[in-house]
Amino acid sequence: MRKILNSTPVNNECKQQENSGDDSVKEFERMLEEFISSGLNYGKAPDEEPETEDEMPEPEELPEEEETDEEDDETPIDLPSGIVEQNANLCVKVRILPPMARPREELDRLVGCADIKARLGELLALTRYNRMLRKAFPQAKEHEVSLHSIFFGRPGTGKTTVCKIFGSLLHEAGALSKGHVVVADRGTFIGSLWGDEERSVRQVLEMARGGVLMIDEAYLLNGKNDHDPGKIVIQLLMDVLADEDQRDIAVVLCGYKEPMMRLLDSNPGLPSRFPNRFEFSDFSVDDLLEISRRRVDRYRYHFTPQAWQKYSEVLAAAYRERDPQTWGNARFVANQLERIYIRHAQRCTQGKTPSGRQLLTLTPADIVSVEVPRPKPHIGF
Numbered sequence: 358m359r360k361i362l363n364s365t366p367v368n369n370e371c372k373q374q375e376n377s378g379d380d381s382v383k384e385f386e387r388m389l390e391e392f393i394s395s396g397l398n399y400g401k402a403p404d405e406e407p408e409t410e411d412e413m414p415e416p417e418e419l420p421e422e423e424e425t426d427e428e429d430d431e432t433p434i435d436l437p438s439g440i441v442e443q444n445a446n447l448c449v450k451v452r453i454l455p456p457m458a459r460p461r462e463e464l465d466r467l468v469g470c471a472d473i474k475a476r477l478g479e480l481l482a483l484t485r486y487n488r489m490l491r492k493a494f495p496q497a498k499e500h501e502v503s504l505h506s507i508f509f510g511r512p513g514t515g516k517t518t519v520c521k522i523f524g525s526l527l528h529e530a531g532a533l534s535k536g537h538v539v540v541a542d543r544g545t546f547i548g549s550l551w552g553d554e555e556r557s558v559r560q561v562l563e564m565a566r567g568g569v570l571m572i573d574e575a576y577l578l579n580g581k582n583d584h585d586p587g588k589i590v591i592q593l594l595m596d597v598l599a600d601e602d603q604r605d606i607a608v609v610l611c612g613y614k615e616p617m618m619r620l621l622d623s624n625p626g627l628p629s630r631f632p633n634r635f636e637f638s639d640f641s642v643d644d645l646l647e648i649s650r651r652r653v654d655r656y657r658y659h660f661t662p663q664a665w666q667k668y669s670e671v672l673a674a675a676y677r678e679r680d681p682q683t684w685g686n687a688r689f690v691a692n693q694l695e696r697i698y699i700r701h702a703q704r705c706t707q708g709k710t711p712s713g714r715q716l717l718t719l720t721p722a723d724i725v726s727v728e729v730p731r732p733k734p735h736i737g738f
Contacts, residue, residue: 434537439452443549455537457536468648469641508611510614511639511681513689524538533605533606539561540573542574558594566606569606591623592624610631645686652690656717671727675689
């Protein structure tokens with residue numbers, strides 16, 4: 358029996374339409390009779406207003422429906438299954454992130470990341486310029502634009518989110534045909550049998566065609582052993598990236614800066630294949646507070662002034678005591694807010710039933726303290 362690692366069940370939701378039967382026919386005949394007897398005055402200032410908006414849609418809604426239909430013709434994308442067959446007995450599943458509908462708005466809404474936004478803007482501007490040039494002068498030589506990139510940064514600094522925006526923006530600019538993102542890591546490629554790496558690389562690249570292949574913690578492919586199978590994966594990727602026909606794909610390598618730099622040094626051809634470098638810095642306390650406020654707004658919660666003050670102090674203390682190598686950034690905020698939601702839920706379900714406003718109000722009693730592991734002292738000479 359074939360095993361599937363990291364697989365998640367897929368729930369198919371089906372919507373059924375109810376058939377109204379003879380009642381609908383009678384209702385239609387009644388409305389038709391009234392329409393004919395009214396002297397065909399539909400739309401000529403009738404004496405009575407329609408009972409519901411559904412009976413007579415306003416004229417200004419029609420252009421919006423036409424625009425939606427045009428967008429729907431462009432947006433349907435056949436996404437891959439995400440199942441990588443390493444061999445006859447083992448499969449792994451990768452995450453497939455669909456493209457965003459409004460990537461520019463999502464980019465503008467990002468907290469911080471000013472340099473990332475500027476660099477993405479430069480790359481996209483040159484991509485769009487090439488497209489305009491090709492349309493106006495089909496025979497003109499275009500500028501060479503490599504989409505392959507490296508994202509330096511610690512966990513929780515927004516690399517995956519920016520990768521989704523990156524793929525969608527490149528699709529919007531005409532550089533990628535789909536704009537989806539395939540998220541892979543070392544386990545995606547390294548199998549248990551000889552030849553698994555080549556099979557996996559081939560399948561993953563095919564899945565990512567038209568979009569972005571994001572390899573998280575890519576430095577783990579650079580094993581210390583000269584015969585480490587991860588080095589085979591790197592070489593296979595290099596061979597593909599050297600193929601000029603492989604244009605409809607962007608490969609993004611992600612990970613901590615120092616080990617990623619060692620990965621680049623391990624293969625002389627890698628730096629030139631990945632000319633775009635984006636460095637994701639840790640969020641400041643103010644950034645994390647803004648991220649917190651936005652996350653809370655999604656659930657329509659609001660802090661009391663005292664609760665916000667307490668939360669700000671807890672977050673600032675955690676930031677001061679953090680270990681920079683393991684600090685979770687936005688992930689820390691997400692985990693801390695989940696603990697607050699749980700405490701709030703417990704408080705609301707005990708004792709007197711709260712009002713609707715109280716259900717959405719976070720108080721100082723909901724703010725939980727947190728212990729942040731401090732950096733371990735270095736022992737040695």
